[in-house]
Amino acid sequence: MICYEGTDINQCNNKAVDNQLTYALHGNCYVNLTNRCTLRCSFCPKFNKQWSIRGYHLRLSEEPTTNQVLESIGDVGQFQEIVFCGLGEPTLSLTSLLDIAEAVHGGARVRLNTDGLGNLVHGMDITPMLANRIDAISVSLNAQAESIYDRHCRPPQTGTYPAILDFVACAQEHIDDITLTAIDGLEGVDINACKEIADKLNVNFRTRSLNIVG
Numbered sequence: 001m002i003c004y005e006g007t008d009i010n011q012c013n014n015k016a017v018d019n020q021l022t023y024a025l026h027g028n029c030y031v032n033l034t035n036r037c038t039l040r041c042s043f044c045p046k047f048n049k050q051w052s053i054r055g056y057h058l059r060l061s062e063e064p065t066t067n068q069v070l071e072s073i074g075d076v077g078q079f080q081e082i083v084f085c086g087l088g089e090p091t092l093s094l095t096s097l098l099d100i101a102e103a104v105h106g107g108a109r110v111r112l113n114t115d116g117l118g119n120l121v122h123g124m125d126i127t128p129m130l131a132n133r134i135d136a137i138s139v140s141l142n143a144q145a146e147s148i149y150d151r152h153c154r155p156p157q158t159g160t161y162p163a164i165l166d167f168v169a170c171a172q173e174h175i176d177d178i179t180l181t182a183i184d185g186l187e188g189v190d191i192n193a194c195k196e197i198a199d200k201l202n203v204n205f206r207t208r209s210l211n212i213v214g
């Protein structure tokens with residue numbers, strides 16, 4: 001689950017370092033937990049042969065252990081936020097996600113950037129496990145309707161889009177700070193309609209920009 005927080009991916013090819021487990025941006029520490037994804041988003045850098053974000057090479061030769069990530073983070077207190085992000089979906093590495101979040105929680109704000117499909121993939125409600133480990137969740141809604149979502153995010157099965165909305169409803173029971181996001185510039189995506197969905201769910205909304213990542 002990549003974040004789109006202010007970096008032009010076309011400027012991100014310098015200083016590549018292999019196997020980057022964590023990377024610092026904007027005063028935050030981003031955790032690159034896995035390269036596995038539920039989706040195959042057409043706009044995803046990695047499906048366009050782009051693995052570097054701000055000079056950090058996020059292709060993993062193998063998934064890191066909890067200790068390797070904690071060692072890579074170092075002093076948690078130096079960061080505003082620890083953000084589970086990277087070029088993959090963090091909830092697919094659920095055990096590591098929970099263990100790392102538990103270890104760093106309280107030292108810095110902890111945010112999960114997710115596709116919102118954790119409950120669907122794991123076949124259970126994982127959101128109670130996020131309580132007291134994750135302070136904020138950013139969920140990629142990406143579209144105002146299932147047909148448009150499917151066109152851009154290319155899920156492996158039908159029914160994925162409603163599963164995101166269910167995940168948000170479940171997460172609201174445990175996490176106060178939830179933000180839905182959508183990317184401005186994708187064909188057919190109506191940003192105002194996406195924001196209306198967020199408003200109806202009583203969660204925050206943030207617009208991301210196509211090709212601006214990091």
Ligand code: SF4
Pocket residue numbers: 001002036037038039040041043044045046086087088089115
């Ligand atoms: S969820 Fe989509 S955009 Fe995010 S890493 Fe996976 S394929 Fe890429």
